[in-house]
Amino acid sequence: MREMTTFVRDNIEAFAVAIAMALVIRHFSVEAFRIPTGSMMPTLYGDDKTVEPRRHGDRILVDKFLWLRHDPERWQVAVFQYPLNRNTNFIKRLVGLPGEWLGIANGDIWTSKDGKEWSIERKPPGVREQLFYPYWPLSRDGGAFEGAPCWQGPKEWSVSREAFSVDASESGATLRFARAVLTYPDTDRTGSPARSPVRVGDIRFSADIDVERPGDLEFHIREHGVVHRLVLGIDESFAEVGGPTPQKYALDVRMERGESYSISFANVDDSLVIEIDGNEVIVLFETQPEGLGPDFGIAKHLKRDDHGFAITARGCKVTFNDPKLDRDMHYLRDTNDDAAERWQIPEGHYFACGDNANHSKDSRRWEVAQVVLTSGETIEWEVDRRVEALNPSPTAIHALGPDDELVIPVDSQGLLRRIRRSDIATWTRDLPWPFVPRDHLIGRAFGVFWPIYVPPVYWGSTRIKRIR
Numbered sequence: 001m002r003e004m005t006t007f008v009r010d011n012i013e014a015f016a017v018a019i020a021m022a023l024v025i026r027h028f029s030v031e032a033f034r035i036p037t038g039s040m041m042p043t044l045y046g047d048d049k050t051v052e053p054r055r056h057g058d059r060i061l062v063d064k065f066l067w068l069r070h071d072p073e074r075w076q077v078a079v080f081q082y083p084l085n086r087n088t089n090f091i092k093r094l095v096g097l098p099g100e101w102l103g104i105a106n107g108d109i110w111t112s113k114d115g116k117e118w119s120i121e122r123k124p125p126g127v128r129e130q131l132f133y134p135y136w137p138l139s140r141d142g143g144a145f146e147g148a149p150c151w152q153g154p155k156e157w158s159v160s161r162e163a164f165s166v167d168a169s170e171s172g173a174t175l176r177f178a179r180a181v182l183t184y185p186d187t188d189r190t191g192s193p194a195r196s197p198v199r200v201g202d203i204r205f206s207a208d209i210d211v212e213r214p215g216d217l218e219f220h221i222r223e224h225g226v227v228h229r230l231v232l233g234i235d236e237s238f239a240e241v242g243g244p245t246p247q248k249y250a251l252d253v254r255m256e257r258g259e260s261y262s263i264s265f266a267n268v269d270d271s272l273v274i275e276i277d278g279n280e281v282i283v284l285f286e287t288q289p290e291g292l293g294p295d296f297g298i299a300k301h302l303k304r305d306d307h308g309f310a311i312t313a314r315g316c317k318v319t320f321n322d323p324k325l326d327r328d329m330h331y332l333r334d335t336n337d338d339a340a341e342r343w344q345i346p347e348g349h350y351f352a353c354g355d356n357a358n359h360s361k362d363s364r365r366w367e368v369a370q371v372v373l374t375s376g377e378t379i380e381w382e383v384d385r386r387v388e389a390l391n392p393s394p395t396a397i398h399a400l401g402p403d404d405e406l407v408i409p410v411d412s413q414g415l416l417r418r419i420r421r422s423d424i425a426t427w428t429r430d431l432p433w434p435f436v437p438r439d440h441l442i443g444r445a446f447g448v449f450w451p452i453y454v455p456p457v458y459w460g461s462t463r464i465k466r467i468r
Contacts, residue, residue: 031062031443033079033089039354039361040091043077043130043467046450060091064443070076072097072350072441075127077467080352081440084368084382084433087414091445092362095121096332096343096351098438103342104364106224107183107200107330108269115344122269123329125280126468131329131355132204132266133331135181137161152178156313164207164320168215168313176310182329183358201307202328204273207320214255215316221267222308228272230265239272239283249283251276255316332357333364338396349435360376363434371419372426379419381411383430397427 024163035057037046045058062079073121078459082088096102101112109121123131126275136150151159153175158165166173181200201223209217226242232255253261253276264275274282277465309325331353333341343363345351354360368380369391397406400421408417445467 022133031064032449033060033062033091033445035060038359039356040077040093041356041359042133043224043355044091044445050346053319058448060445061447061449062443062445063119064268066444067441072444074121075123075468077445078350078352078436079442079445080436081442083436083440084366084380084412084413085410085414086440087410089442090352090362092352092354092360094350094436096345096363097355098347098349099347101342101344102351104331104333105341107198107202107328107332109331115172115342120270122271128268128273128328130468132268133329134324135203135327136177136179136325149178150177152176162322164311164323165318166313167313167317168315170315172312172314174310174312174405177308177325181307181309181325181327183332184329197332198332199307200327200330202266202268202330203309204264204268204326204328205309205311205324206262206264207323208262209261209348210319210321211255211257211261211316212319213317214257216314216320217255217316217318218312218314219265220308220310220312221265222306222310223267225306228267230263230272230274232261232263239274240280241272241285242285247283247286249281251281253277266326266328305361329355330357333362343434345435348438350438350441351434352436363436364431368431368433370428370431371406371424373419373423374425375423379408379411379417380431381408381417391429394427394429397421397424 022289035044035046044058076094079089079091082090087143095109095299101115103110110118111121134217152172153250156166156168156173157175181203183198214234219230221228228242229240231238234255237251237253239249270285274281351363353362367383369383370380402422404421406419411417448465
């Protein structure tokens with residue numbers, strides 16, 4: 001009997017210690033979360049009831065200990081309590097840091113210390129790679145470009161989804177991507193334009209090149225009418241930043257008969273990123289070519305030819321295997337109002353955006369309604385135009401009698417509020433509330449893990465990966 005009692009006691013103690021340790025780890029170190037929405041697609045996938053079998057949201061792991069020792073860094077993916085309702089957790093990418101000015105221009109993030117002199121924020125390599133989204137060909141959206149050819153060129157070029165080939169004379173033959181590169185598809189699997197699609201100039205072309213007869217290859221990326229070039233030749237190879245005064249940078253590679261090259265050429269964050277056989281060269285724009293600096297006013301209408309991509313071949317016979325065209329993350333401005341697209345971030349606060357820039361409820365769009373009571377207390381709650389009870393008009397409030405109550409189902413602290421009309425001193429609606437307080441941050445998302453259920457999270461693939 002004593003042995004049985006000892007056995008039971010030992011096992012209870014073991015279970016109690018295990019549970020205690022699990023709770024401690026969950027509270028202070030690592031916790032698992034599920035992604036319910038598509039605001040971080042395609043970096044992270046949320047629930048999708050429109051496909052069969054139903055796709056469940058990614059399960060992620062969050063490091064809650066890291067930011068107890070270090071301050072969050074720009075571009076890290078954070079889980080935090082939603083500032084307009086602390087009962088809800090959000091996941092976004094931190095793009096703005098405490099004490100700085102932040103602006104959105106040309107799809108990029110710009111910062112300033114004083115709101116006058118601006119500089120672009122370039123993404124680190126891992127983040128840059130994760131935020132390049134496939135545009136052509138589209139593995140899941142095979143019909144997105146049906147009805148019109150994507151590539152146009154003379155008879156010297158042969159084009160398919162799997163490979164390009166060209167047998168060019170010395171006079172040259174040019175292949176052009178004939179479609180505009182837009183800020184879609186983000187969530188739309190049919191390829192239909194999503195919310196206010198705009199043309200994107202930050203793009204990347206990559207392929208494996210087999211050389212049967214050497215010559216010259218020129219890759220052209222055009223942004224705002226300015227052409228940047230990558231030239232691979234027999235005598236010289238170089239990258240060139242376009243503009244009134246082109247900047248030319250020599251590359252230590254030459255085209256030779258029978259050789260194969262893996263190349264990648266990107267225009268991203270005001271820099272050219274060239275990778276040839278695993279060797280990366282980054283060319284920063286020394287000066288802002290005309291049209292590429294920050295323009296926080298009303299966006300100018302872009303002509304179709306302002307952005308584009310082309311390949312010119314001269315005297316060479318080559319095959320491009322596995323060609324791909326990708327586009328960079330392009331942050332959309334939410335309004336044409338000049339003042340609304342620059343923010344001064346308070347100390348102790350952050351600015352957060354979703355990777356699905358077309359469909360993300362983030363710092364660009366958060367708004368609150370606010371009342372200040374006669375006692376001096378301020379109460380805020382989320383503006384929700386779908387529910388009039390959560391967003392009563394000033395007229396409706398003024399119509400209340402002194403003893404009538406304004407009922408707020410959920411304020412920014414997650415509380416039910418009942419406020420007498422006679423206790424309200426001032427009232428404001430549609431007040432921008434774009435910042436995440438430091439004490440709302442839960443932790444950094446660092447990985448997607450395989451969930452214990454079926455069907456798979458992603459079409460034909462396990463979604464185990466590191467989050468950059």
